[in-house]
Amino acid sequence: MKKKIIYIISDATGETAERVIRAALSQFYDEDVRVQRLCQIRNEPDVHQAMSVAVREPGMVVYTLVDPHLSQTVERIAEEHGLLVVDLLTSLIYNLSRYLGAPSKEKPGLLYRIDPEYHKRVAAVDFTVKHDDGQETRNLHKADLVLVGVSRSSKTPLSMYLAHKGYKVANVPLVKGIDPPEELFQIDQNKIVGLIIDPKRLVEIRASRLITMRQSPRGKYADYHLVEDEIGYCRQLYRRHPEWMVIDVTHKSVEEASSEIMRRMDLLAQK
Template identity: 80%
Template sequence: MKTIYVLSDSTGETAERVIKAALSQFYEEDVKVHRLFQIRSQSDLQQALAVVVRDPGMLVYTLVDPHLSEAVERVAEEHGLIVVDLLSSLIYNMSRYLGAPSREIPGLLHRIDTEYHKRVEAVDFTVKHDDGQEPRHLYKADLVLVGVSRSSKTPLSMYLAHKGYKVANVPLVKGIAPPEELFQIDQTKIVGLVIDTRRLVEIRTSRLLNMRQSPRGSYADYQQVEDEVEYCKRLYRQHPDWMTIDVTNKSVEEAASEIMRRMDELSAY
């Protein structure tokens, strides 16, 4: 059994994937990849290298601190170990090409990967909980948007999801009680969307025309729409812990920024 050691100042996952991709080109199967990670100091490095020296193997490292890299090279030379630096040459040449120094901050790639996966999970959750779907899972949401039809619930939910928030949205329909689960979760997570009646009539009329349907029905009737809007406003007043956002003259980006800012203010208390 041969061993390839991965020394990393982060998780070492990226280096391990590279090594396994390279190993796939060989028939030799008796190779163990052993990760020694979160190496951030000389003390960490000494402990890791003690493992390598005790049971020698090939050394592959991804350390952005040049002092740590030099120490690895020195020990590898002393003990006759094969050593491969996966990062330094690439970073050096990128620095030359970009005309800028590297930040030399350990774990940046892992942080980027973590944020990416967080956003993917948020988008997946938001898609599955659009338009009142799966109300039993409302408690898992970071935010729950409520409002009348065509008040930007879905586009706003998706925009916030791409920022990493798990968002559910629930339509409010006059004459139909909202799901009980809405009143059983943390009420400060709920955002009530407000929109001007006239603007909502315009949006609904345009929607109907785009679908080649007549705008003369109740869906775009001014009085009907005004009753729906007033119903929502009354519901919001009955629940003072709900955040309310007027989306009438706001883009999705502006409304989302206001929600995130106010959420940050709440979490600061």
């Protein structure tokens, strides 16, 4: 079966629209779909060029254009060629305008404009990448947050998600039989978040990872009893450091766990 395509036509990066689409796609199983962004659409020629791509290889068109004239052009071309088209923004902006009692600015790219907050996020991502998986522990004191946990307990995905929110995050792996770096205990202990996960779920994750890497899932890395020992070691360490926040990530998405962490950070900032 030919792969289905969803085109995103955006006057900015299209990143937000893609997140919405992928969130919706997660509700469907075994659907082979390609999401293609056609971005920085700012005038009529841009619209025609973008839509020509969708016409050549037909697919669903989802657009986020604040200029109503460009939106109308997309709708017209889609109708002429029988393409399914969805407007993600207009209805929301219209109803927000009614609710707020104010007109919209109709300026593209405001969400990702280059401002101090943008530079803060870039710096946070750069820091987080450089301090992933126990790297550069001498700089832990510069981090806004330090995540600790066993291998495959979502340290890196959580770190990157929080970095895109503007937090400088370091993460440190915990390995039974190997002492954590001394620097971990020399920083503000309220900045440390311990991750915990159900051993059975962790075995599943590790076994899947090994299979993906074309390795046997029967080794020590995914052995249930050894994994249980690792989790037990973490729990003991966390009990010795009550200042640390502890989050069970077993049944939490990255977004849910991050929200808990950010609430903690907000509370600390208010003290």
